[in-house]
Amino acid sequence: MTNPATQRLSAGLYLVATPIGNARDITLRALDILAAADVLAAEDTRSLRRLAQLHGIDLSGRALLAYHEHNGAKMRPRLLAEIAAGRSVAYMSEAGTPTISDPGFDLARAARAEGLAVTTAPGASAVVAALTIAGLPTDRFFFAGFLPNAAKARRRALEEVAAIPGTLVFYESPRRLGAMLADAAAVLGGAREAAVCREITKKFEELRGGTLDELAAHYADAPAKGEIVVLVGRGTPKEAGEAEIEDMLRDALATMSVRDAADSVSGALGVKRRQVYQAAMRLSAEGDAPDPEQDA
Template identity: 45%
Template sequence: MIILAATPIGNLGDASRRLVEALEEATVVAAEDTRTTQRLLSALGIDNRPRLIALHDHNEKERAPEIVELARDQDVLVLSDAGMPTVSDPGYGLVATAAAAGVTVTAIPGPSAVVTALAVSGLPTDRFTFEGFVPRKPGERTAALRALAAEPRTMVFFEAPSRVAATLLDMAAVFGADRRAAVCRELTKLHEEVARGALGELAAWAEQGVRGELVIVVAGSPERDIPFDDAVRQVLALVADGIRLKDAAAEVSGVTGHSRRELYQAALAARA
């Protein structure tokens, strides 16, 4: 079978007994970075040296069939650099290939940056959505955030330290500077930090520079009771300011929760 194994996201003490036992017994390990896996084996005091197969974003499509065939006759342990494989990490393609081939897939659960950040954020946890990394290019990032502006569930994002200030600034512009959020840094590590506040405040805080592994947690959109006709007038006002109708409809949709398509069509009709 294929065994997806969660590894520590920072603190080695979070390695489960099942993970250690699996690493001690493994004969084949498919790893996102074989060097990281070698360091993990050494840090955990494990003498076993299994066959290591690199499985990353650039070769997963080609390697998946080979690994699935190996798993017909022996267990194959699958590791990402940190956390659970397949969650914003390699492994999804492998699991899909295994499922299609009738090969059993199971998991050794464990640390998760997504759930850990959500738990300590101080934001609602009953319903949430994981959005992974936002696009790097400013225009694409703004468009992606606009599509989420009316999302009522708590949202969890990954981001790189070099882009976190720009991303928080865009989030404040699209979601509103007063929207509650938390930036979780170096979770489970020595210098763990959770900065909580409004997006506008966090954007200003991040301008000073932020280091380490980051997770951003943003509160969902509050329910709004804005009449449709008022929303259409907001679209028209944005168009009058020089914003394209399509973009204006998307922006107002994110703020009001009204359908972007319906706002677009209504505003188009009003201009005719």
């Protein structure tokens, strides 16, 4: 049987997901790529060396380059040149999946812009890991990354995502957690369900759930440590008024049947279909909007 590590990789950029805590949370394919790539790039080369040592990957004889937000503009052309010359470049972020709140985004985007091959070895992600354990809805979610440091800018950013109909996911630093939760409670509503996930997959992993008011009060007096993901459950949608329903129905009825318009509007506004269907029938009968079925 051929050892995958001895097989030559085709030229391209390989985005390799690495553990977010527990060093064993890495895929076999990721290890194969790290063992076979011509050039290794990492946000933190120390993390790459430790991971390679733990899994028995020989790094000797290959270029090992640091690529991070402070040297990206200078290092990016060199990595792209390596790929253009026919070599394989494996990039790993300090932890988790590259390009997610990570300088690898600019590298991947530049590679694609130059027509170079870009592929992924998927794996650990703090965003997905937190969603799986938090107990909040996962059918829809929005990842907002790190919020701004300044309080005014942070509240403005929270206002921008307040109406998103899904679970909100943020990365946060321990020293800002209390202030972030207080601002989230003020902007998003203190009764909104939330969770703080800390040190996921590590020895001191912790999950604390509650309302934003409860979590803000707790972390105001109990500073956290480690890597943190904050999740906020979807808010209660504003109840649509009769005028809003009718306005949307008029637009929908211009191109849809009564039945389809009712389905579309009730789904968009979260209103019971029967109520919307009755309004659609009335508008159609009054001639406020054409019924495509009658025009056919």
